[in-house]
Amino acid sequence: GQQVMQIPQYQHVQEGEDFTTYCNSSTTLSNIQWYKQRPGGHPVFLIQLVKSGEVKKQKRLTFQFGEAKKNSSLHITATQTTDVGTYFCAGPMDRDDKIIFGKGTRLHILP
């Protein structure tokens, strides 16, 4: 069946270092979405990418959608303690009214 996979599952970085999480789909996606869940909180929508090769930036966060629309990445430059949390990617399933979430990448920041 259709799957969305994320790597790594966990990442520990020193504060100030960069961080990247990768998302791969088994099928072509019409769009890819990214969410952030702070510890103890609920997932919050960050961004949606639609076009092949699209790149979007939100301050220190850079999101990319692959040319084949089957993979995506989220890169954080110079991490801060406020970046702690789990980052999920998600994409729509064919035909059904739902999206598939990856299992997420949990980011820990070491002070």
Added chain:
Amino acid sequence: SQTIHQWPATLVQPVGSPLSLECTVEGTSNPNLYWYRQAAGRGLQLLFYSVGIGQISSEVPQNLSASRPQDRQFILSSKKLLLSDSGFYLCAWSWGRTYEQYFGPGTRLTVT
């Protein structure tokens, strides 16, 4: 603007007791509604989704059920809770299947 409410925020229930969690959305009409469960430190498991009143699609659960009695109300129920039902229950809405989802604050359920 749109707002999504969930209650209660936390719940401790004994095994075998019933469950009713409610989710309501304000500020939009005919939203797609979703129930997810998240085990501690894990990903999101889709339980149910609904594209309209009375229309429920079930993904996984055996002893859980969902209902949508009104356009912007989504209810998750169980007649008899199991220990394995413990988790973080999240309700979400979207404008359509390809659109981003907005999550409620969630209910932390502990079954003892």
